Amino acid sequence: KNEVEQSPQNLTAQEGEFITINCSYSVGISALHWLQQHPGGGIVSLFMLSSGKKKHGRLIATINIQEKHSSLHITASHPRDSAVYICAVLVGGADGLTFGKGTHLIIQP
């Protein structure tokens, strides 16, 4: 059974700080998603990656397939980045995505 662990569970930081959220999984995967969920429920897809590194604006996502680990970085954090960040992995495809419990991020002005 694939397990997805995220750390930290909760993170409070000051505006401008560099943020790192981690995701570890237990079995080989074919794809990993980083998602953002704001209060109220709607989810936005940030990245889908299977190797290496992707960057979009102030967000950077990396994945190390050998170590079964991914990180999401936010540079120059802003209060509007406050949200729950969720990691989800796809194993082979038979069972759909397996999600982590999410990291609740608060950026204080």
Place this chain on the structure above:
Amino acid sequence: DAGVTQSPTHLIKTRGQQVTLRCSPKSGHDTVSWYQQALGQGPQFIFQYYEEEERQRGNFPDRFSGHQFPNYSSELNVNALLLGDSALYLCASSLAPLAGSGELFFGEGSRLTVL
């Protein structure tokens, strides 16, 4: 271009009742997947529809069923509701026939409360 739309946004049911939730995918998308998110938890994959057939299914009982229509919209039906079915139900659409193998576009969700 309309994104993924879900209805209703909120609903309250009692134990034993049945509920139908609806999802219209993003324009041009033909794959719809459904997820259940309990309070404080990550989403869980329920099932995925492509070409009007259920292609993949997560670990959910047969009380959870669905349908996809020729216009790619989808319904999620839950029978014999239990208190534990209270959750946010999310729909996502994509162009990839395998759930999670392509970028996902999510709706705002339907929040179900079972009393």
